[in-house]
Amino acid sequence: MANLQGRFAGKVALVTGGGTGIGEACARLLAHEGAHVVMLGRRRERVEEVARACGGMALACDASDAAAMRDAVAAVLARHGRLDVLVANAGGFGQGACADTPDADWRQAFDANLNTAFVSARACLPALKESRGNIVFVASIAALAAGPDVCGYTTFKHALIGLARSVARDYGPAGVRANVVCPGWVRTPMADAEMAPLMAAHGIGRDAAYDLVCADVPLRRPASPAEIAGVCAFLASPDAAIVTGAVLAADGGSTIVDVPTLAFSRLETA
Known part of the structure; x- marks a missing residue:
């Protein structure tokens, strides 16, 4: 892939959930801009396919598995000698209202939406401190508001903002940045x-x-996945060097809408 801008030339980026959707788009864009990209996901065939397209490295594992993530980071360092960017994108699951959510589904939502981000961040932070790198956490507008019957997803996406702010606060003195992107419909x-x-x-x-x-x-x-990838790449790039602990809604304006006034908007189109 041609390197047109080179904002990530010589950098190494790890993308969790890198086999499809936003993760795949992030991997492709970062590679396009010069990064050595490592795609991590549970489905080996998908991450290997994306890795071939990006000229990158594929790792098949669960980002919520602490031992697997330690091994993954060790493999990245063995090949590239550094790590500059983590895009913590893995997520999903969490359907059902509170009273209808079994323990197993709650744990699955926790692992998919929060523990993947925590475990991958913890594994990557020593290397990111060395490179003065950064983390982009991919959340959702479910981190800012509640949809119907998605208790687990909403709860752990909200918690993801707390994790990012904690990382930004604790590791900022070491030069590490951490920010959150909250997409709407993609x-x-x-x-x-x-x-x-x-x-x-x-x-x-x-x-x-x-x-x-x-x-x-x-x-x-x-949004298209590529549009969200563009936002993630901005936050990971030197263009956002002073930005940390930020929560950026990439939602077409969804979260600025004053819900109680929607009836007046519908009058105008009636």
Whole structure:
């Protein structure tokens, strides 16, 4: 892939959940801008496919597994000798309201959405201190507000902001930055699957379902994975050298909407 900007020339970046969606887009963009990229994910075939496209390294493991993450970081250092960026993107799971969430589902949501980020950050921090590198935590607007019947996902995405701020506070004196990106709707395989109930209920296609969920979003559309990757790359780059502990909503304006006034907006279009 051509290196057009080179903001990450000579840098080494590790992307968790790097096989699909936002993680894949981050890996491709960072490689495009000169980074040596390491894709980490549970599905070996997917991360190896992305690694081939990026000219990078693939590691198949669960980011919430402490021993596996220690081994992964050791493998990165053995090959590249340094680590400059962690994109903590792995996530998912957490459906159901509080009273309907079994213990096993709660633990799964914790592992997927918070423990992956904690374990990967802890494993990477010694190397990031050496390089004065940084972490980009990929959360969600579920870290800022609550959707229906997603108790586990909402809880642990909220906690992800606390983790990022703690890392930023504790490791800032060592030159390590930590920031959070909170995407809204993004056209990923996971979001495509979430359109299914709307498609069935309204007898509509996937594009119309996205139109429906974005009807009150100021930009009136979902993001592409590449757009979210651009935000992540900015925060990881020298362009954001003074930015740490920040929470950046990349949501088309979703979180600026004053919900109690939506009825007035609908009057204008009636």
